[in-house]
Amino acid sequence: MSSSNSHSGKITVFMVDRNAFFRQGVRVTLSGRQDIEVLGESDVAEDAFELIQMTVPQVVLVDVTPPAFSGIDLTRRVVQTLQDTKVAVMTPYLNEDEIVMATTAGASAYLSRYITASELLRSIERVANGELLLVDTLLAKPHLLERVLRCFRDLSLKGRAADPVNAPITDRETEILSYVARGFGNKQIAHALNISEQTIKNHMTSILRKLDASDRTHAVVMAMQSGWISTTERYEPGQMRNA
Structure with a gap:
């Protein structure tokens, strides 16, 4: 199986979109960057998963335009199967x-298909860096x-049960x-906190x-709902919550 780490440090991308014209436009935009490489593309979400497994891109751009809700299913499969591959859905x-x-x-991001080329490039960079733009x-x-x-809770009923109250985070x-929650990836957090x-x-x-x-998004949402991270103003790192 190929590895996304074997492409000379480039951000590797795979596109899944029914619109060939749109895919071509994105491909042209990305080809203008020396630090981004398009590993492949597909027009059918149902057929894309095997190709994504073979190429292991860092970022997958997935069309979820109705009735292409199979893109949501593809997103879930990719995230659950490929730990280092992030998904940005486009609508x-x-x-x-x-x-x-x-x-x-x-998904790490929810993007408009009408964003500018520079916005798309920046979003891909941030998603590849592990940032959660959906937050x-x-x-x-x-x-x-x-x-x-509520959706996460419903999904949890199908898996193991845990009580966050009895297992508080530090x-x-x-x-x-x-x-x-502020959009930092692991590397950025490590640098900010001066740890590995x-x-x-x-x-x-x-x-x-x-x-x-x-996943990380689920954890952030739970922390917001529990009041550990404010939903009205960003929690300032370095300020610890009360025990």
Whole structure:
């Protein structure tokens, strides 16, 4: 199996979109960058997963334009199967149901198909760096947080049960989640806290276990709902929550 780390440090991308003209436009935009490489593309979400497994890109751009909700299923499969591959879903218009589905599927970003080339490039860079752009979307629409959390809870009923109250996260873990909520990737958090990236990964594993969270976005949403991270103003790293 190929590795996304074997492409000379480039950000590797795979596109899944039914519109050939749109794919061509994105490909032309990305080809102008020396630090980005398009590994492949597909017009059918159902056929894309095997190709994505073979190429292991860092970022997958997925069309979720109705009726292409199979893109949500693809997002979930990619996130659950390929730990180092991030997904950015793309849609022509803002749809709250799509935001909820994309978030619970594990997408890192919810992007408009009408964003500028520079905005797309910057979004790909941020997603590849491990940033959760969807958190910004949720913060802009706080009423969606409860919907997202309710969906996560429903999904949790199918898996193991855990009680976050009996397994509270530590102040350090709360601080790390505050960075995640602000869009920081593991490497950026490690630099800000002057600790190793592996330590951040270890903390994230502990956070997900304690909260019975399916991914980073789920953990951030739970922290917001629990009041550990404010939904009206960003939690300032270095300020510890009360025990």
